[in-house]
Amino acid sequence: MANELDVFVGNTTLIDEEVYQLWLDGYSVSDAVNIRLKSGILDQTGAGADVLESDTMDHYRTFQMIERLLHYPPKLVQQLLFQIPPYKQSMLIERYYAFEEAFVREVLGKKLSKGTKKDLDDISAKTGVTLKSCRRQFDNFKRVFKVVEEMRGALVENIQQNFLLSDKLARDYAAIVFLANSRFETGKKKLQYLTFEDFATCAEHLIQNWTLGAVDIADDMDMDLDKEFLQDLKDLKILITDKDLLDHHKSLVCTSLRGKISVFHEMDSNFKTLSRSLVNIGTSLTHNKDVRDFFIDLVEKFIEPCKAAGWSLTDVQLFLNQYIASARALDAFKQQALWERYMGTLRNCLLKMYHN
Structure with a gap:
């Protein structure tokens, strides 16, 4: 008796957004599996715990392979190895470069160097943000700073062009880069009542009005104050x-x-x-x-x-x-x-x- 089997083959890379967020948040595979178990996913799918663990590990391997491309987002858009729809590419990039308020307030205005990176253990303990997530966020700040620090022209536009971020996130990164460049003090006790959004808004006003780029000279930069x-x-x-x-x-x-x-x-x-x-x-x-x-x-x-x-x-x-x-x-x-x-x-x- 002959058996018929229908097979469909595709090469689209599957991205589970919930698992991606767990990976970004720095959870291990075992922790991610436990979180997914508590969400009741097995009841929804009828799968077993071993299948859930295998699925989670598979997603984590995919994210780790994609991560090197996320360091320079235009490469993710241009590559052909991973077939990811444009809207999914945008989601991957935006979430990878997203940051947490508690973390950014601890490093805002500080030099983005190895010295600050050594403090991430303490910052992780203080904020409750996992060490892995702290490192990702800090490395993102440092990477963006390094790419745009010597570029001419508008800071926000330079960040958008090189990292393909949304306008809001690019403006936030512009504030982080600008405040780090001039080492503005933001961590003193009497400034603790101020939010990142407070500083970001002030930084945007300073960039628009007090920098070299504010005088409408195309070759000038938004990084430095107009001396x-x-x-x-x-x-x-x-x-x-x-x-x-x-x-x-x-x-x-x-x-x-x-x-x-x-x-x-x-x-x-x-x-x-x-x-x-x-x-x-x-x-x-x-x-x-x-x-x-x-x-x-x-x-x-x-x-x-x-x-x-x-x-x-x-x-x-x-x-x-x-x-x-x-x-x-x-x-x-x-x-x-x-x-x-x-x-x-x-x-x-x-x-x-x-x-x-």
Whole structure:
């Protein structure tokens, strides 16, 4: 009696997204099998535990072979060995370069070097992120930094072109690279209330306005702050050293905000101190240490004093808007373009960092 057997042969690489995430999270095969068992997958498929283990091992081997291509995503798109649909390729890349908030906050602003990598054991224990996942995330940060650090042009575009990341993830990586490049301090105790998203937003404003690339010169880079601009900020000192100009500025701000701001009397009595703080933050940025301490200075010299005096976020917003606008009406103040470039960015950072 003849038996008939239908056979279908294909070469599409099968990707189980749930197993891929377990692999990315750093779980061993045995741990991944246990997690899949608890999900009730055997009840859904009718398979045995041995089949589940074999399936998991098979997926892990596939991911390990693909990983070398994920280090340089355009190679994954161009290769022919693994037949993976484009939407699956995008998923593999995006998830591989995704990172966890708890981990990125621990390494943000630090030098992406072997010295920092030695601390990953401690970071893993502190954050609960597996050591394997910590290493993957750190190596991704380092890899992106190394590829784009000497490139001309827009940082976000360079990252997208070389790593095929989504716009949101590319912007996050741009912030990580930018903050690491100038070694901005983000780990001090008084900065712990700030989220990665807070720093990423501030970094984006700095990239767009204070870097060499911000002056619309195609050959310049978004990695480095514009040193000429930082040097020019010393010209803003006239706003706090010229008594007549300082008094006039205060008068304009107070006249505009009388009856509109809940902390008017406190603002009136402390205007000169606040103005000196805001201007001095900028005039000190010619020194590398002050650049590194930029976020600390914003907290210590403006945010903490305002919070101690009971300012709401609305009060801060009203004050900064009027503080910037009133300087435009000062006839003796000739640094309007410089002022707008400096204070527009500083305002955006302060408002993002001022948590009620």
